[in-house]
Amino acid sequence: MAVDDTAISGRRMTGARFRDAVPNGVIARGRRTTATGNITTTETGVLRLDGIPVLAGRLYRISTSNINMDTTVSNDIAVCRIRISTSGTATTSSTQIANIRQTIDDATNSNIVPLNTFYAPSSDATLSVLLSALRQAGTGNLVVFCSGTDILDLVVSDEGVAPADSGVVI
Numbered sequence: 001m002a003v004d005d006t007a008i009s010g011r012r013m014t015g016a017r018f019r020d021a022v023p024n025g026v027i028a029r030g031r032r033t034t035a036t037g038n039i040t041t042t043e044t045g046v047l048r049l050d051g052i053p054v055l056a057g058r059l060y061r062i063s064t065s066n067i068n069m070d071t072t073v074s075n076d077i078a079v080c081r082i083r084i085s086t087s088g089t090a091t092t093s094s095t096q097i098a099n100i101r102q103t104i105d106d107a108t109n110s111n112i113v114p115l116n117t118f119y120a121p122s123s124d125a126t127l128s129v130l131l132s133a134l135r136q137a138g139t140g141n142l143v144v145f146c147s148g149t150d151i152l153d154l155v156v157s158d159e160g161v162a163p164a165d166s167g168v169v170i
Contacts, residue, residue: 024158027060028052028129032152036133038141043081043092043134046144047154050089052127054119059162062098062129063116065153068145069133074107076138080115083130090130101136110145120162129156 028049036046054060062082069078079101083094098117104110115131131154135142146152 021161023160026155026157028156030154032144032146032154033148035146036144038143039133040135040141043132045092045130045132046080047131047152048090049127049129049154049156052129052156054086054121054125054127056121056123057162058120059159060119060121060127061116061155061157061159062119063155063157064114064131065151066112066114067100067152068110068112068150069102069104070110070143070145071104071107071135071138071140073138073140074105076104076107076140076142077136078102078104078133078142079136080131080133080144082115082117083132084119085128085130086121086125088128090128092130092132094128094130107140118159127156129154 030047030049032047036044067080069080071078079099081096081099083090083092083096085094097119098115100113100115102111102113133142133144144152
């Protein structure tokens with residue numbers, strides 16, 4: 001084996017094969033530092049990433065930093081969703097691949113949680129990712145709070161070659 005070759009799982013990896021076999025890290029990111037307006041029962045876009053090249057056979061992680069969902073009325077139920085499109089800009093009617101739902105039991109102190117999912121495209125494409133929010137139940141106004149110190153990041157990372165789904169549903 002040449003000095004610049006590397007073996008992974010017993011396979012000789014050179015040049016592009018080596019590069020393609022390992023994770024490429026963050027390939028797209030967006031940041032929001034201002035709060036949304038009032039959101040009610042109409043799903044509303046919060047942050048979007050466009051023009052992300054994705055390849056069949058790769059696994060991608062789509063994640064956010066902590067999402068601060070505030071409401072004006074205790075016990076409202078808030079939802080954040082990740083939607084994707086490979087045929088243009090992602091909208092609130094695009095394919096939903098993940099969501100979080102939480103009851104905001106105290107209007108003055110909301111729960112702050114991240115949203116994470118994986119995506120394994122079946123063909124090479126250009127991806128658009130939308131983070132959206134809505135108030136699913138209740139009567140208050142939902143706000144996804146962001147500021148210079150409460151930053152909301154939306155990130156797409158290349159995790160490497162996608163292994164086969166070998167999970168067993170029990």
